[in-house]
Amino acid sequence: xxxxxxIPKDLIxxxxxxxxxxTKTELIKLALSNIIDQNKxxxxxxxxxxxxxxxxxxxxxxx
Numbered sequence: 001x002x003x004x005x006x007i008p009k010d011l012i013x014x015x016x017x018x019x020x021x022x023t024k025t026e027l028i029k030l031a032l033s034n035i036i037d038q039n040k041x042x043x044x045x046x047x048x049x050x051x052x053x054x055x056x057x058x059x060x061x062x063x
Contacts, residue, residue, distance in 0.1 A: 021027035
């Protein structure tokens, strides 16, 4: 999908030097993947301490 974006050149240049992305497309894909991954991690962190994982391994092994 083609999209036109107005992103400051200095921001693109700095991001490309940090990530070692060879193309702007690669940089944008990497950035979007990182945003999605971070969001998924935050959702998992939200459940910290809220799930009851009281599992009896002996019972599970006998199944």
